[in-house]
Amino acid sequence: MSIDNAIHKLSTVLGEGLSLSKSELEAHGASETYFPLAAPDAVAYPTCTEEVSEILSICSEEACPVIGYGAGTSLEGQSQAPRGGIAVDFSKMTRIRQLSQEDMIAVVEPGLTREALGEELRATGLFFPVDPGANATLGGMAATRASGTTAVRYGTMRENITGLEVVLADGRVIQTGTMARKSAAGYDLTSLFIGSEGTLGLITALTLRLRGQPEAITSAICAFPDVRSAVACVIDTIQLDLAMARIEFVDTATACAFNEMAGADMPACPHLLVEFHGSETGVQEMAEMFGDIAADHGGSGFEWAARREDRDALWKMRHNAYWSILQSRPGKTALVTDVCVPISRLAEAVDAAIADIETAGLFGPILGHVGDGNFHAILMIDPDNPDELAAAKSAAESMVSRALDMGGTATGEHGIGMGKLHYMEREHGAAWPLMGDIKNALDPKGILNPGKLVAQD
Numbered sequence: 214m215s216i217d218n219a220i221h222k223l224s225t226v227l228g229e230g231l232s233l234s235k236s237e238l239e240a241h242g243a244s245e246t247y248f249p250l251a252a253p254d255a256v257a258y259p260t261c262t263e264e265v266s267e268i269l270s271i272c273s274e275e276a277c278p279v280i281g282y283g284a285g286t287s288l289e290g291q292s293q294a295p296r297g298g299i300a301v302d303f304s305k306m307t308r309i310r311q312l313s314q315e316d317m318i319a320v321v322e323p324g325l326t327r328e329a330l331g332e333e334l335r336a337t338g339l340f341f342p343v344d345p346g347a348n349a350t351l352g353g354m355a356a357t358r359a360s361g362t363t364a365v366r367y368g369t370m371r372e373n374i375t376g377l378e379v380v381l382a383d384g385r386v387i388q389t390g391t392m393a394r395k396s397a398a399g400y401d402l403t404s405l406f407i408g409s410e411g412t413l414g415l416i417t418a419l420t421l422r423l424r425g426q427p428e429a430i431t432s433a434i435c436a437f438p439d440v441r442s443a444v445a446c447v448i449d450t451i452q453l454d455l456a457m458a459r460i461e462f463v464d465t466a467t468a469c470a471f472n473e474m475a476g477a478d479m480p481a482c483p484h485l486l487v488e489f490h491g492s493e494t495g496v497q498e499m500a501e502m503f504g505d506i507a508a509d510h511g512g513s514g515f516e517w518a519a520r521r522e523d524r525d526a527l528w529k530m531r532h533n534a535y536w537s538i539l540q541s542r543p544g545k546t547a548l549v550t551d552v553c554v555p556i557s558r559l560a561e562a563v564d565a566a567i568a569d570i571e572t573a574g575l576f577g578p579i580l581g582h583v584g585d586g587n588f589h590a591i592l593m594i595d596p597d598n599p600d601e602l603a604a605a606k607s608a609a610e611s612m613v614s615r616a617l618d619m620g621g622t623a624t625g626e627h628g629i630g631m632g633k634l635h636y637m638e639r640e641h642g643a644a645w646p647l648m649g650d651i652k653n654a655l656d657p658k659g660i661l662n663p664g665k666l667v668a669q670d
Contacts, residue, residue, distance in 0.1 A: 323352020
């Protein structure tokens, strides 16, 4: 049994759908962040569930590693191949298999991106609400339990998927969940695969819960004198149960990067970016209430965006924050970490994270989806300077350790992959080996995305 044997068999089945091109292998082994190249031995491009089943059947016979691949936007090395093997790229599986406007449901293939789905839905009066920023594939978003800017109102991928089609490690195809809004029938296998990062099976179809497009949408940006004032405004807004669709924080360094890279004109201070969805009257009332809360915390310079093009420009700037920060420091790469804490501890956690970065002597902007207690630190490092990488890892370690002490989590949305594997035992205790037991039951040969999420030999 070997990877070479698997490649030989797969080439017979897939023909030109299997690539050994060096450039493609390297593209599928690269990372968005600081992880070194870890390329697969081949890249498979299936066009249907049956081909995915054949790929896994062959790889199971040969004990060959298999790594699911969407758009490659994960930040903790989830889609890399540290043990080689076959990357299964879903870019040719992009169909909408079923769209039911009456049921507000869409069944889609995993390679469809969230932006492409949004374009298809635009004329229906419906939309899919999960927005992680990057134009990720929906299969990848499910595999990493993605969330994003709108999670504070609409939830994460977990709350917006009612069923999956999954190919298991031995090639079996299973269906989880239904098109119904709820079910009390047996184990919740849908939730088991959501967030499993390709370690339990490969998702080949998703049944998504859609939402009605709101009657009115208004976005705004607001400056604050300091981080604590901005975060205190967020906490008050959430505790007053004001129905925000988005409430995002960016620090001074991020605002300056927006000015430099996106041509913005933001004061050099922390900001909140907010959005309200609802009726014309409801949106107006919420906006006024938020304005009062922000003013109480020193908020100023409100800029409202009711026109779609203005809102799109605002959120495009926010979604491109990571790239703007990278471009502001040519030659640097980043260790990107995220944590999520109870909302009551958010200000404390952010203040302490700033101190961690200062102690490390790094440039590290902080931003994130603070409406649900989730924030990110982008720790800029010289890729050729091991001391800077060590300092960044130490700062990230402090942030995560503190978040766990506060009753939070090591990651609110980036996932575990390879980068945060060593935090799992502390966060989950005896439940982490249980995850390994589940992995062994579904993937006894350990071929699915080995070295990620769970402990393996």
